[in-house]
Amino acid sequence: MARxxxxxxxxxxxxxxxxxxxxxxxxxxxxxxxxGSILKDPNNWDGPLAEQFRNSTWPDTSQALEQAKTQLGELQQQLQTIADNIFTAGGAS
Structure with a gap:
């Protein structure tokens, strides 16, 4: 029997x-x-650091943010089931 x-x-x-x-x-x-999209626009910010931001920093960061948002959406869909399981296991009504 599982705990x-x-x-x-x-x-x-x-x-x-x-x-x-x-x-x-x-x-x-x-x-x-x-x-971040505003900041990566060379019409708003340009120069060597801006190029680094545009070409490497921001694409990686933007992708991570979108992935986090997707995962939060998935978690949000599961939260009620998780909550129901936790409260049922704990004897709460």
């Missing part, structure tokens, strides 16, 4: 994750991407 455990810390953590995601984390990631 089933649901501590108060687990219950609190799932609620905190839901709160963080639901209070605009994805929107903040989109805002970062928007500002």
């Amino acid at each position: 089933v455990l649901s501590s108060d810390e687990a219950k609190s953590a799932i609620k905190q994750i839901q709160t963080i995601i639901n209070n605009g984390l994805s929107e903040q990631i989109s805002a970062l991407n928007t500002q």
